[in-house]
Amino acid sequence: MAIPVAASPFELFESWYNEALGCKAIEEPTAMTLATVDAEGRPDARIVLLKGWDTDGFVFYTNMHSIKAHQLEANPHVAMCFHWMPLEKQIRIQGQVTPVSDKEADEYFHSRPRQSQLGAWASRQSEVLPSRFALEKRLAKYTVKYPLGTIPRPPFWSGYRVHPDRIEFWLKQPFRLHDRLEYRLEDSEWRSQRLYP
Numbered sequence: 001m002a003i004p005v006a007a008s009p010f011e012l013f014e015s016w017y018n019e020a021l022g023c024k025a026i027e028e029p030t031a032m033t034l035a036t037v038d039a040e041g042r043p044d045a046r047i048v049l050l051k052g053w054d055t056d057g058f059v060f061y062t063n064m065h066s067i068k069a070h071q072l073e074a075n076p077h078v079a080m081c082f083h084w085m086p087l088e089k090q091i092r093i094q095g096q097v098t099p100v101s102d103k104e105a106d107e108y109f110h111s112r113p114r115q116s117q118l119g120a121w122a123s124r125q126s127e128v129l130p131s132r133f134a135l136e137k138r139l140a141k142y143t144v145k146y147p148l149g150t151i152p153r154p155p156f157w158s159g160y161r162v163h164p165d166r167i168e169f170w171l172k173q174p175f176r177l178h179d180r181l182e183y184r185l186e187d188s189e190w191r192s193q194r195l196y197p
């Protein structure tokens with residue numbers, strides 16, 4: 001069956017994403033590959049978790065001193081890719097990031113388990129770790145510092161919103177004659193077309 005053409009890619013994203021969230025065979029349905037480019041134009045990629053989305057964009061959270069954050073400072077263009085193997089579906093998204101607001105980051109940070117909040121304080125993400133003990137010491141330090149009550153969000157921990165300008169849906173078909181439906185944002189309108197597999 002071919003991918004149905006929806007008026008906007010977000011309708012289709014919602015339907016596929018909800019299907020992935022409901023699929024027991026998918027352990028991390030929110031996991032996506034996030035590709036960035038460094039200042040020398042070299043691509044880089046890693047997995048992050050999607051923590052929110054709407055027609056404005058797709059949100060993930062991270063350490064703002066990490067390698068990816070430095071890359072995004074130099075070049076806000078990203079590509080994201082979901083692959084849900086049991087559903088035989090892939091979604092590719094390209095766009096540019098902007099930082100989320102402090103309020104939005106605070107809300108999400110405080111919704112996380114306390115241990116994860118302390119972990120965010122303890123991690124100097126992507127810096128050289130001299131020993132596991134160094135990380136455990138930092139975790140102990142913040143556990144003592146914030147024994148009770150609200151833990152403030154670290155100033156170096158926040159999120160980005162990917163504002164998409166291209167979203168492509170891929171559905172497996174027999175004999176590798178897969179179905180690909182591409183949406184491009186042109187003059188504020190989403191236009192769709194099929195691509196050869």
Ligand SMILES: Cc1cc2nc3c(=O)[nH]c(=O)nc-3n(C[C@H](O)[C@H](O)[C@H](O)COP(=O)(O)O)c2cc1C
Pocket residue numbers: 028031044046047048049050060061062063066067068069125126
């Ligand atoms: C399943 C999975 C989920 C992850 N989720 C996140 C995430 O939401 N945010 C994040 O910063 N790193 C996440 N990571 C770790 C990243 O893949 C990466 O190691 C880290 O962000 C450092 O990347 P960088 O050095 O390119 O900045 C996740 C890794 C895996 C395997």
